[in-house]
Amino acid sequence: MPGLPTLTSSRQVVFEAPDEIALVHQPVPPVGIDDLLLRVVRVGICATDLHLLAGHIGDPFPLVPGHEFVGEVAAIGADAARRRGLEPGDRIAVEMLLPCRSCGRCREGRYNLCEADDPAAGLGRGRQYGVNIPRTVEPGLWGGYADMLLVPAEAITHRLPATLPWDDAVLVEPLAVAFRAVHRSRLAPGETVVVIGPGPVGILTAAAARSAGAGRIVVIGTRDERLALARLFGADSVVNSRSEDVEAAVRAALGGRLADVVVEIAGVPEAQQQAVALARRGGRVVLAGACGAGVPVTFLADEQLLTREIDVLPSFLSAGGFEPAVAMLGRGEFPFSSLVTHRFALEEVAEAYRVVASRDGGVVKAVLDPTRGDVV
Known part of the structure; x- marks a missing residue:
């Protein structure tokens, strides 16, 4: 795909504090043996993102927002490749939840209610990409409003059909x-x-x-x-x-x-x-x-x-919903891409928020496309 970033640095939209947005560059470390790096191709703008910016949801600052992201495997560790059956270039969706997989709620399949805490990392229960993992948690690649994102071992990935249009895939x-x-x-x-x-x-x-x-x-x-x-x-x-x-x-x-x-x-x-x-x-x-x-x-x-x-x-979040969602998108039985009415580059996030908040131009679903605009 023309214009995609290198693996050494990632642009990120950062909520520095309530109502403060910055565009910064974050170093991208070498991929770990059990991790993968996702090259973000689309990320949806959700009403939750606007509430986060306004400070209505917790105190996650500084935060890289974005939990509705899809993209391509940019790099993958050997163990992760073997366990997930993925390789660079594969199209995937990653669930926003990072469950511990061992607490009572995770074991019963309700991993959206994960009860694990990680005090050493400054994280409370229910770790969620783009919502409650601050950028200060290493390596700082925890939100979809970016070129690159870290996918650790506990993340849940789903392979997307190779022919699925990105404007459909971003609705997963x-x-x-x-x-x-x-x-x-x-x-x-x-x-x-x-x-x-x-x-x-x-x-x-x-x-x-x-x-x-x-x-x-x-x-x-x-x-x-x-x-x-x-x-x-x-x-x-x-x-x-x-x-x-x-x-x-x-x-x-x-x-x-x-x-x-x-x-x-x-x-x-x-x-x-x-x-x-x-x-x-x-x-x-x-x-x-x-x-x-x-x-x-x-x-x-x-x-x-x-x-x-x-x-x-x-009903809280999306646990158990990705499998039928990917299958339905793959079947193409509804005009999914008709919901994506507005597309913006990362640099245009402030304008995107203005459009979403004002409901300008008949907006239904606005998305960010990191492959547009300047890259590192």
Whole structure:
């Protein structure tokens, strides 16, 4: 690929402190025997990244953000190559979670809830690329807003089809989040699903629910252009909550009934409250949208939960979702690249954030392409 960086230095976007962004160069050490170096080709911009910059999520500074990254193996140690079956040039996705693989939660497959601490490295539980591993942790290559990224032994990698377009591949992490949410819902074939929040993950949740055998799918949102996209990804009906009576519209779409499953991915308390109200008696509600630290959500304990026996099931991150996500992307059964509406070089991250925050130009999913612009 023309213009790719060398292995000696990597550009990085760094959040130095709240609302402070810098572009720096980080030395790239020789690859360890059980590690690999990833050359980042695409990295998605997530709302979480904007919250991190604003200081709304912990205190990870200085931080190299970016957890939705895909790329090519740039270099790989001998043991890693043998264990992973990879070689330089292979296209891979790397999960954002770096689990210990030995705590109780990891052993039961819920490695998104990893309980291991690493005090020596200054890390708490649930190490996540681009979210809570500061740049000060050696070798400082822990975020996807960069040319290069370290993939140690505990990281989870997935081979991508060689022919998969990068603008499709970069959706693997949000699609994995969607698949986990659907898995948490215990969706049975033929059941009805309501999705609240037609952002990229919400739209992809409609696709994941369709793949899992949902009967009818309704997507609720406030922007008609996003709702039109949701129809391309499996939604049978859409509801604009600004102009329609939501419950009446859902009942009309589902033959007079409320939904068997409601998945909330909007990340606001009002949407979570609405999700409970739209589930049938004995239904399931999956809360997958992060509202931010310290944000309370109030439900009517008796009227909405107890007497209706609603199962409320939080869904956190993407554990177990990458395998079906890679398979679906490989099949190409939905117009995935249509979600990627804006592409920016690393040097353009401030403009990218302006576009995302202002929702300018009909942005749906914005991505950074480190192969554009100046490289080391």
